[in-house]
Amino acid sequence: MKLPRLSRRDWLRLTAAGVTGYSMSGWLETLAADVAQHPTRKRSCILLWMTGGPSQMDTFDLKPGHANGGPFKEIRTSSPDLRISEHLPQLAKFGDRMAVVRSMSTKEGEHGRATFLLRTGYQPTGPIQYPSLGSLVAKELGSDDAPLPNFVSIAPARFFNSAAYGPGFLGPQYAPLIVGDNNSFFQNQDGTYEQALKVQDIDLPNGVNRAHAEARIDLLQEMEGDFLADHPGVAPLSHRTAYDRAVKLMRTDANKAFNLHEESPKLRDRYGRNLFGQGCLLARRLVERGVPFIEVSLAGLRENNMFFNWDSHQQNFQAVRKLSEILDPAWGTLMEDLSVRGLLDSTLIVWMGEFGRTPKINGGQGRDHFPNAWSTVLAGGGIKGGQAHGKTSADGTKVETRPTTVSDFLATICLALGIDPLKQNNSNVGRPIRIADKAAQPIKEILL
Amino acid sequence: MGWFRLHVCCGFLLLSATLGRAGSPTEAKPLDEVAALADRIDRLVEAGYDANDVTPAPLADDAEFVRRVYLDLAGRIPHVSEVHRFLDENAPNKRRALVEDLLKSPYYVNHFTNVWRALLLPQNNDQQVRFFAAQMENWLRPQILENKPYDRMVRDLLTTSLGNSGMAMRPRNPANNGAAIFYQVNESKPENVAAATSRLFLGIKLECAQCHDHPFASWSRNQFWQFAAFYSGIRPQQPQAGVFSQSLDEPRKREIKIPNTEKTVQARFLDGTNPKWEEGASSRAVLADWLTSPKNPYFAKAIANRLWGHFFGIGIIEPVDDLGENNPPSHPELLDALGQAMADHRFDLRFLIRAITASRTYQRGSRSTDPSQDDPRLFARMSLKGLTPEQIFDSLAVATGYRGTPVAPGNFNRFNGVRADFLTKFSNGSDKRTEYQTSILQALSLMNGKFIADATSVERSETLAALVDAPFLNDRQRLDALYLAALGRPMRDREVSRILPYLDRGGPSGDKSRALADVFWALLNSSEFIFNH
Structure with a gap:
């Protein structure tokens, strides 16, 4: 039977009203096929990755008045239906563009495994090398001819699980271009971010000028000709492709995307003069140039020999406040900047970490790992803002409505980006793997 | 003058020096059996050519062979001196003699230790892999060195005693048992160890049957858990510590409950037979007997x-x-x-x-001489194989004369420094060597990174300095030397006509020594360098 061609909005309405007889998975299949046929829905995605697991109770799901709530106050946002932490005031101006998912309920409470789960959609099992979300999006939305890579990872702190940042079985052509690789939890607040946000090894080595470099590349290409002609196959072609892209990046203006000095000092100040703030600014510059997936990581910071990070087993409130003061101007300015440039409707912003933190405050004024009930945020393109999806109990320990799995969440991201979440890729174990698990139930209420 | 300079001289300049080297006369009988099996291989593969109307590629010349076999057995390209020694050798059995030499070399032991370590440690979390790599290698190295029969090596791994492996935090503790790492990295979970055992040693992927009956193959969920029941006594000492917890074992436990069901199953072999339990037998030992049997x-x-x-x-x-x-x-x-x-x-x-x-099949050239050779599964020409990160680095070190600070094998700290950074950047998610893919950062690193920049700088590279300074070499000989260092072969005539003029005019800078450096740079960045062919 041929399915009627309904728009996605029609399907949402029909299924919401219970008109159609299709099961959820049937609904997803139809919607997915529908979405995939609309090239105009293609969007960019900026993932704000909070390494260590940020506290939902002190950011997006406050429990004022409850013993578990802690000292932070809730403030109003631009939407009457959404309140968030008092330490996110700039972001609050964009409440109408944000949907907070307060009912995340996941299965891993250890950093390494949880990082893998949230970033790939799958638990680490056996030999299957699952790709990172960025690689999956790069494959679906990217272009092989683009001068810039299709997946850029800014300031990743990959120590919990570096495989979760890689292309897995999709292969190196979907690997992120990494800038500001961060092997410690803490970013310095000094000026080192300037250097860190440049592409590694993009500059010619000392003593080699442009003309010289071109001559060497010509020489290389001449040598390659014979070998490639004599050895047809995938592998040498991939080698050649990577070199072509690298040379393109070196030669063209594309590399200028990484030159933040083109921005006004005032705007740079507003993003925050730190690795994360400037990373968000860089993300906007990359979105402008059509890069489909950019992630910016925020793990922790070091200030006056004090360390603060999202993994706030001790002194949670101090840490979350400090990190909010980095997060808020960066993300708030990013929302505004994208909006002013007309890019907010075509850019999905995702905020998440690997899990949330225990509602109960421990003896050290800290909060521990908690995957049972926590929050993530979707904002901007494709998202019906001004709402919270799902609800936790008054003490924050349980999801009361609409529990959301990792697959549900990732499938929602896919749909917001115009990607079919059921699309299968061939894995390294010879069995096809879907982008999101087939059981996924995307959160239709927050999709536009 | 450093050692490499001397090395270069020996290799490049004493072209006529043929080192009298005995073959391996002691192993006459095994060699015959080797030839017989090699012949069998060739006849069976060649039957495939006939059936598919394939014209196979001609045999590789000595230069192609020596580079290939060094990469496959020693994990690196040959030094120039080693290339010369082989090319100058006249013995008719010299290819087999070279294999014998390499099998006795420490390079073979290192390379195969790396290969097995990569297999036994899951790649999902390389932070953890790094942590355990040294211990695993310490266990593997003697097995490879002694050429322990493979069935015994696997048996030792499957029956190793657990629970007394000492502190995992101290990899160099001699009390440590590297074989126990196999259980630890599989999280001391019976189902994980079972799936890894089956995949690694039987070539049977049971993972899917863990949760449901396999949709394609004949393995049922029941069978999976019956197999996992041999490991039912395995558990972590501290469950919350994940892979960092030691594994414990109750050796005589032989039944397991299938998760989310009320069903408990008994240990049973994958071929459907039931073990004969002797009083007090360890479940893992009974499994190992069946698994490693020559009849399996x-x-x-x-x-x-x-x-x-x-x-x-x-x-x-x-x-x-x-x-x-x-x-x-x-x-x-x-x-x-x-x-x-x-x-x-x-x-x-x-x-x-x-x-x-020793087979003709292995010794075929990699160059395509007929389109009928393009299906790699017909083995009508050698496929290009991507190098492992270790092979790339160690080959670059050979080509450029790099002398890193030597670090004892098994030292945990070897994961810092130039080599470690390089290995991280070149780690490759896919283990399909014929479909190797290069990333942009890898390309940039090889083009502009410090390691290659130093190796191809006239001021800092000893290889280049030695060549530039040698007064008795002409330009063609200098280029040949670079080709030998990087690709293990002299220049071809058609290349001379393109590359020599570049050197003659001194490249864009008009400086001959820099032009020589440019050629070296291009060689190290070429596909011919980065692949085994």
């Missing part, structure tokens, strides 16, 4: 196929660890023959290596 066709075929994949980049069954009935071999008779040879030769891995490398 999967065990012998799985290792034969894996070794074949190592040398050809693609298995007779591909992927090499999926011997399921839905994935037929390209050459069933060949796989049977190799499996039988393994069982007949007491699982002597070196015997199979000798036979494979």
Whole structure:
């Protein structure tokens, strides 16, 4: 039977009203096929990755008045239906563009495994090398001819699980271009971010000028000709492709995307003069140039020999406040900047970490790992803002409505980006793997 | 003048020096068996050419062979001196003699230790892999060095005593048992250890059957858990510590509950037979007896196929660890023959290596001379194989004369520094060597990174300095020397006409020594360098 061609909005309405007889998975299949046929829905995605697991109770799901709530106050946002932490005031101006998912309920409470789960959609099992979300999006939305890579990872702190940042079985052509690789939890607040946000090894080595470099590349290409002609196959072609892209990046203006000095000092100040703030600014510059997936990581910071990070087993409130003061101007300015440039409707912003933190405050004024009930945020393109999806109990320990799995969440991201979440890729174990698990139930209420 | 300078001189300049070197006369009988198996391989593969109307590629010349066999056995390209020694050798059996020499070298031990370590440690979390790599290697190295029969090596791994491996935090503690790491990295979970055992040593992927009956193959969920029941006594000492917890074992436990069901199953072999339990027998030992038996066709075929994949980049069954009935071999008779040879030769891995490398099939050129050779599963020409990160770095070190600070094998701290950074950047998610893919950062690193920049700088590279300074070399000889260092072969005539003029005019800078550096740079960045062919 041929399915009627309904728009996605029609399907949402029909299924919401219970008109159609299709099961959820049937609904997803139809919607997915529908979405995939609309090239105009293609969007960019900026993932704000909070390494260590940020506290939902002190950011997006406050429990004022409850013993578990802690000292932070809730403030109003631009939407009457959404309140968030008092330490996110700039972001609050964009409440109408944000949907907070307060009912995340996941299965891993250890950093390494949880990082893998949230970033790939799958638990680490056996030999299957699952790709990172960025690689999956790069494959679906990217272009092989683009001068810039299709997946850029800014300031990743990959120590919990570096495989979760890689292309897995999709292969190196979907690997992120990494800038500001961060092997410690803490970013310095000094000026080192300037250097860190440049592409590694993009500059010619000392003593080699442009003309010289071109001559060497010509020489290389001449040598390659014979070998490639004599050895047809995938592998040498991939080698050649990577070199072509690298040379393109070196030669063209594309590399200028990484030159933040083109921005006004005032705007740079507003993003925050730190690795994360400037990373968000860089993300906007990359979105402008059509890069489909950019992630910016925020793990922790070091200030006056004090360390603060999202993994706030001790002194949670101090840490979350400090990190909010980095997060808020960066993300708030990013929302505004994208909006002013007309890019907010075509850019999905995702905020998440690997899990949330225990509602109960421990003896050290800290909060521990908690995957049972926590929050993530979707904002901007494709998202019906001004709402919270799902609800936790008054003490924050349980999801009361609409529990959301990792697959549900990732499938929602896919749909917001115009990607079919059921699309299968061939894995390294010879069995096809879907982008999101087939059981996924995307959160239709927050999709536009 | 550093050692490399001397090395260069020996290699480049004493072109006529033929080192009288004895072959390996002591192993006459095994060598005949080697030849017989090599011949069998060739006849079975060549039957495939006939059936598919294939014109195979001619045999590789000595230069192509020496580079290939060094990369496959020693994990690095040959030094110029080693290339010369081989090219100048006149003995008719010199290819086999070279294989013998390499099998006795420490490079073979290092390389195969790396290869097995990569197999035994899951790649999902390389932070953890790094942590455990040294211990695993400490266990593997003596096995490779002694050429321990493969069935015994696997038996030792499967029956190693657990619970007394000492502190995992101290990798160099001699009390530590590297084999126990296999259980730890599988999180001390019976189902994980079972799936890894089956995949690695039987070539059977049971993972999918863990949760449901396998949709394609014949393995049921019940069978999976019956197999996992042999490991039912395995548990972590501290469950919350994940892979960092030691594994404990109750050796006589033989039943397991299938999660989310009320069903408990007893240990049973994958072929459906029931173990004969003797009083007090350890479940793992009973499993190991069955698994490593010469009568177990999967065990012998799985290792034969894996070794074949190592040398050809693609298995007779591909992927090499999926011997399921839905994935037929390209050459069933060949796989049977190799499996039988393994069982007949007491699982002597070196015997199979000798036979494979002695075959015409392995010794074919990689250059395509006819479109009929393009299906890699017909083995009508050698496929290009991507190098492992270790192979790339160690080969760059050979080509450029790099002398890093030597670090003792097994030292945990070897994961810092130039080599470690390089290995991280070049780690590759896919283990399909014939479909190797390069990333942009890898390309940038090879083009502009400090390591290559130093190696190709006239001021800082000893290889280049030695060549530039040698007054008795002409330009052609200098270029030949660079080609030999990087690619293990002299220049071809058609290359001379393109490259020599570049050197003559001194490249864009008009400086001959810099132009020489440019050629070296281009060689190190070329596909011909970065692949094994």
